[in-house]
Amino acid sequence: IHVILNTTSPPSGQSDHVRERHLYTEDKRRGLFLEICPDGVVKGTPIQTENSVLQLRSVRAGETVIQASSSFLYLCANKKGHLWGQRIYTEADCTFKELLLEDGYTLFLSVNHDIPVSLTSKRPPGKHLPPFSRFLPMQNVLHMESGEEKQSEFPMKNKEHLDLDSDDPFGMRLGESVISPAFNLNVPAAR
Incomplete structure (x- = not known):
């Protein structure tokens, strides 16, 4: 019996849930979005672009594959931390x-090399x-209009554009389409 492994796409995850997001990072001077x-x-890039729209897919508990929505390239990293996009998925890279993290930020570590994804080569x-x-x-x-990118009313060029008075200053709310299953349960009232 021969087993053929498909290495061109990641293994289907527990729920095969895909999140479409931009990955924002910053230092003391500027903020950037990861772009493939x-x-x-x-x-x-200092603003969200078509190339910074990413699909984050959970493939196993705590493990994620990141793919560009426009080019379908997978984010990859080598043992020196160099990042690139490639068309064929390889689990190691x-x-x-x-x-x-405790402060609400997310850290992505290469599974094979245990090195964090970073937009700088300085280690x-x-x-x-x-x-x-x-x-x-x-x-x-x-917002895509007739094939062209158009920045919304909420540009993320730097910190001063964040709505700090909002209960969702980074625009991360899941939206109204997410409904808790507990809302639909008929639970008898306590006596």
Whole structure:
């Protein structure tokens, strides 16, 4: 018996749930969105673009695959932390541990190399995180009109555009389409 493994797409996850998000990161001077360009270059951009719209898919508990929505390239990292986009999924380079940090940011670590995804090549000595490695998954605020990108009324060029008086300053709310199953339960009143 021969077993054929399909390495061109990630294994289907527990719920095969896909989140479409932009991954926002910042340092003391500027904020950037992770962008996977059609030529495979991964870089940071100060505004949300078509190339920064990403699909985050859980493939196993705590493990995520990140794919560009426009080019379908997978985010990959090597043992030196270099990032690139490639068309064919390989588990060793394109799967990341997704860790939620205490401050609400998310850290993505290469499963194979245990190195954080970062938009900089600078790697501080010791166990310190490199700059631009803590991400906030944010909702897409781009509106597509006749094939062109149009920035919404909520540009994320820097911190001053955040609505800090809102209960959702980063626009991460799931929306009104998410309904808790508990709302539909007929629970008898306590006596």
